[in-house]
Amino acid sequence: MNQLDFKGKTAVVTGGVQGIGAAIVKRLEASGAKVAIWDLDGPGKVDVADNASILNALQNTLKQLGKIDVLVNNAGIAGPTAPVVDYPIEQWERVIRIDLNGPFLCCRAVVPHMVKAGYGRIVNIASVAGKEGNPNAAAYAAAKGGLIAFTKALGKELAQTGVLVNCVTPAAAQTAILDQVAPEFAKFMLSKIPMGRFVKVEEIAAMACWLASDDCSFSTAGVFDISGGRATY
Numbered sequence: 001m002n003q004l005d006f007k008g009k010t011a012v013v014t015g016g017v018q019g020i021g022a023a024i025v026k027r028l029e030a031s032g033a034k035v036a037i038w039d040l041d042g043p044g045k046v047d048v049a050d051n052a053s054i055l056n057a058l059q060n061t062l063k064q065l066g067k068i069d070v071l072v073n074n075a076g077i078a079g080p081t082a083p084v085v086d087y088p089i090e091q092w093e094r095v096i097r098i099d100l101n102g103p104f105l106c107c108r109a110v111v112p113h114m115v116k117a118g119y120g121r122i123v124n125i126a127s128v129a130g131k132e133g134n135p136n137a138a139a140y141a142a143a144k145g146g147l148i149a150f151t152k153a154l155g156k157e158l159a160q161t162g163v164l165v166n167c168v169t170p171a172a173a174q175t176a177i178l179d180q181v182a183p184e185f186a187k188f189m190l191s192k193i194p195m196g197r198f199v200k201v202e203e204i205a206a207m208a209c210w211l212a213s214d215d216c217s218f219s220t221a222g223v224f225d226i227s228g229g230r231a232t233y
Helices: 019-030 051-065 089-117 138-157 176-180 183-191 201-211
Strands: 010-014 034-038 070-073 120-125 163-170 222-226
Touching (some): 019 070, 019 201, 120 138, 120 201, 138 222
Parallel strands (some): 010 034, 010 070, 163 222
């Protein structure tokens, strides 16, 4: 693993207990960062879909770490596999609440502290589904497409503040979120990847951590593909 320089840096990773988030945490810590994990399964029980929970976590993190240099919005769910006409309304709302509202609420809370410091890196974990749409997963595709647009909007808002905002659009990874979808849907997603395999969480972490580093200095409001050749734009 190539080393990045995060000495003296602090980071928040949502959904950092397992999967992609855990891989990002591991790489950040191996590169010298101090990391706070905001996760419902973590010791702090942070719900990224609840503003009060986020504000409480923010205060606790600032007390522990003193500042937040990096925010990685990774927490998310896949939702059920179903056509739009059969998609449960409450499940649609749940996916949007966690996968799209969550990053909005986290950025809304953290950005003022980054702007005041004159420095920040925000990395949103979107999906190639947000670019292309996956049939029978409209809520997830809509949320991730919204997250891509949100990244572009926020990146432009903050372009002259020292706070850079980018997102990555992975193809499917072999994580717990893949277990949430039907086996035939997982097989369909694999068939769409020209490299013929799922992306590794360590590969996503490598790209996300570069975007969170000082080496990323002139990229903002950007969308970085990591889909094994699937994406067409």
